[in-house]
Amino acid sequence: MSRFALLLGGPLLVTEALKERLEGFRLLAADSGARHALALGAVPELWLGDMDSSPPWLQRALKAPKEILPRAKDKTDGEALLERALALGAEEVLLLGGIGGRLDHTLAHLNLAFALAQEGLKVELTDGLTRAFPLLPGVHAFPLPPGTPFSLLPYPEATLGVEGARWNLPPTPLGATTLTLENEALGPIRVEVVEGRAVLYLF
Template structure:
């Protein structure tokens, strides 16, 4: 499987666990996401963007092949990087720096994640500490440890259910609700989305 890790502009906690996980991933960065490669101490295959948010000192010390984009364009550097990864044959994408920071970018990253999932790409978003997964209709199993906290969010509405949790839920239509926030896993959980879209958030 062709696995890509995309370094985006949001906050990212560069942990040893994340460094170890990235072994076997092809690493690409969008503009200011290049700073995360420096923090991780990992080489970039490609650094793409208009570089309006990457200071000169970073561009001088970070060795990476660059693809410079115009500042006036119809997509963000992050979306351009997602498209580049698709062109390179990505089958799984880990979007790092995709959560937190600017709300507009976080929401846009979630929408991009759903579009990737619809193409059959395995996708996860993370800030190095928390993780999010887009869920389309179907059955989804996650190997969580007992006691692990999680939330399910209809995005913006979904008919969904969950098993293997402290508070199980039979499939129910949900919209604009906090009913499925802050649950606890008893072990692996099974989420069934019968209609709509949802986000699984691990924290």
């Protein structure tokens, strides 16, 4: 499987566990997301963007191949980088810095993640501490350790069910709700999306 980790501009907590997890992933960076490469001690194979948010010190410090995009464009640097990863044959995408920070970017990244999932890609967004997974209709299994906290969010409406949690839920139509916030895995969980789409959020 062709696996890509994309460094985006949102916050990212770099831990030893995250570094280990990135083994086997090809690393690409979008504009200021490249600053995370320094914390990871890694050099992306491509640094793409208009560089409007990458200060001179960062451009001096990180010796990665750069591709400069025009500032006047109809997509973010992150979306352009994602398109490049797809052109390179990505089958699994990890969006580092894809959640947290600016709400508009987080929501845009979630929408992009759903579009990728609809194309059959495996997608995850993380800030290094929390993780988010877009869920389309079907059954989704997650091998979580006992005690893992999670929320299951309709996005924006869905019929959802969950098994293997402290509070199981039979398939239930949900819209705007707090009913499925702050659950706890007893071990591996099974999420069923009957209709609509949802986000599994691990924290």
